Amino acid sequence: MKKTSLIQKLEVSKKEFLETSKLIIQPNIISDQKKYRILLKKYMTLEKIVFFYEEYKKQLVSLKEVDFILKNDSDTEMKELATTEKYKILENLSSIEKKSYNLLFSSKEExxxxxxxxxxxxxxxxxxxxxxxxxxxxxxxxxxxxxxxxxxxxxxxxxxxxxxxxxxxxxxxxxxxxxxxxxxxxxxxxxxxxxxxxxxxxxxxxxxxxxxxxxxxxxxxxxxxxxxxxxxxxxxxxxxxxxxxxxxxxxxxxxxxxxxxxxxxxxxxxxxxxxxxxxxxxxxxxxxxxxxxxxxxxxxxxxxxxxxxxxxxxxxxxxxxxxxxxxxxxxxxxxxxxxxxxxxxxxxxxxxxxxxxxx
Structure with a gap:
């Protein structure tokens, strides 16, 4: 999945999470056990997705900063550190992408x-x-x-x-x-x-x-x-x-x-x-x-x-x-x-x- 496509999916999930967060604390929902249980399960899944989304954005910002150093900094030592850091960031991004993908699209029953x-x-x-x-x-x-x-x-x-x-x-x-x-x-x-x-x-x-x-x-x-x-x-x-x-x-x-x-x-x-x-x-x-x-x-x-x-x-x-x-x-x-x-x-x-x- 392309990064832009994944980000779009994650943004939709975050919007849905914010809406669910407001809905789940309404008195009429709290008093209805079945409705509350369904919403709570949805809330918990979306909360995990939003967590990965926020982490994903942080890693993308870090990647931009590292790429800037590699492109513009003339210090050899700094470039070596930036290269090492870039590999770590790319590994993190790959891991988050896999976890996000599983949460968004997995059809397996828990x-x-x-x-x-x-x-x-x-x-x-x-x-x-x-x-x-x-x-x-x-x-x-x-x-x-x-x-x-x-x-x-x-x-x-x-x-x-x-x-x-x-x-x-x-x-x-x-x-x-x-x-x-x-x-x-x-x-x-x-x-x-x-x-x-x-x-x-x-x-x-x-x-x-x-x-x-x-x-x-x-x-x-x-x-x-x-x-x-x-x-x-x-x-x-x-x-x-x-x-x-x-x-x-x-x-x-x-x-x-x-x-x-x-x-x-x-x-x-x-x-x-x-x-x-x-x-x-x-x-x-x-x-x-x-x-x-x-x-x-x-x-x-x-x-x-x-x-x-x-x-x-x-x-x-x-x-x-x-x-x-x-x-x-x-x-x-x-x-x-x-x-x-x-x-x-x-x-x-x-x-x-x-x-x-x-x-």
Whole structure:
């Protein structure tokens, strides 16, 4: 492809990128999940093209400067340096041309990325705050299940451990739907803090409690296999509701991965075999995530994701009930409609997190 033709194509892409940048932040687009997803994918591709375009222009300017020196400068040493520099510039231009060409004209489908995952494991656990934290786990569970319903996703409870008075100490969900589940929910991993007056508080004081949320892409056998000899299996009687059969037979399953010491329990099904299948699915996802994080730390690579390392010790969001406010600390964004947010209207915040991550 001729340079002039390539530049024209790149200029068209830059114009399209600027138009998409304006469009993608419009409220009506942000609130429409499908439209936003399509535009976001387009935005990300165009952003790469524009980056190459700007680099290409810089290299062309440098090439002109070097050619000027070679033509007009009488200093032999300067000409030698300019010749060496020209070879480097021409190599850079060739590399940019190839990359730009692939982005502009390649018709090959991209491999499935984590953002395309159709299934995830969602884990909610109470943290500091005792009974109030357990109650907040239940509140966040309700928020997510309402969001899932709006998104057309289906979920199943894999494991649940009740709190002392009310709520849950821990609950694990298996979530399935169309592509994009992990791409949306990965931003939820981290510590969620609540500030409110508990119902048990007699003096009207605001308490602060916290829970942790973990969102793990569900891993298939073909993606990551577990050596069964590394797993210790224990069975026990279910402690939850489920009738005489569940409580009187050892249908509940506890799996421990000996090398990593990761433990998973499942007691929601009547059948021990079904509980084992669900537990192994969660265990595979946890081990996969754990191994991936170890590799990232080892080679000192930080993913762009706002919760890239899966570090769930980082406070990501505060739900302040007295001020009717939810604040995401990663993007310093506050929404003053906490009731609506807790009713599952969280897509606006997720869209802003996506936009921030890609910028």
């Amino acid at each position: 491999d499935e990325t984590e953002d395309d995952k159709k299934a995830v494991i969602v884990e909610l656990r109470s943290g500091t705050g005792g009974d109030e934290a357990c109650i907040f786990v239940e509140d966040i569970l309700r928020m997510y299940t309402m969001y899932f319903k709006k998104s057309g996703w289906k979920y199943k409870i894999i494991h649940a451990q009740k709190g002392g008075i009310k709520g849950y100490k821990e609950i694990i969900l298996d979530l399935n739907g169309e592509k994009g589940i992990y791409g949306n929910l990965k931003f939820e991993s981290g510590v969620h803090r609540v500030q409110r007056i508990p119902k048990t508080e007699s003096q009207g004081r605001v308490h602060t409690s916290a829970i942790t949320v973990a969102v793990l892409p569900k891993v298939k056998d073909i993606e990551f296999n577990i050596n069964l000899s590394d797993i210790k299996k224990d069975t026990f009687r279910s402690s939850g509701a489920g009738g005489q059969h569940v409580n009187k037979t050892e249908s509940a399953v506890r799996l421990t991965h000996i090398p990593s010491k990761i433990t998973v329990e499942c007691q929601e099904e009547r059948s021990q075999h079904k509980n084992f299948e669900k537990a192994i699915s969660v265990l595979r996802s946890r081990i996969y995530q754990n191994e991936k994080e170890k590799r990232l730390r080892k080679i000192s690579i930080k993913r762009k994701s706002l919760v890239s390392t899966g570090d769930r010790s980082i406070k990501i969001r505060t739900y302040n009930y007295p001020k009717n406010r939810v604040t995401d600390h990663r993007i310093h964004k506050s929404i003053y409609n906490l009731a609506g947010f807790m009713d599952g209207n969280i897509q606006e915040m997720i869209n802003l997190l996506k936009l921030f991550e890609n910028k």
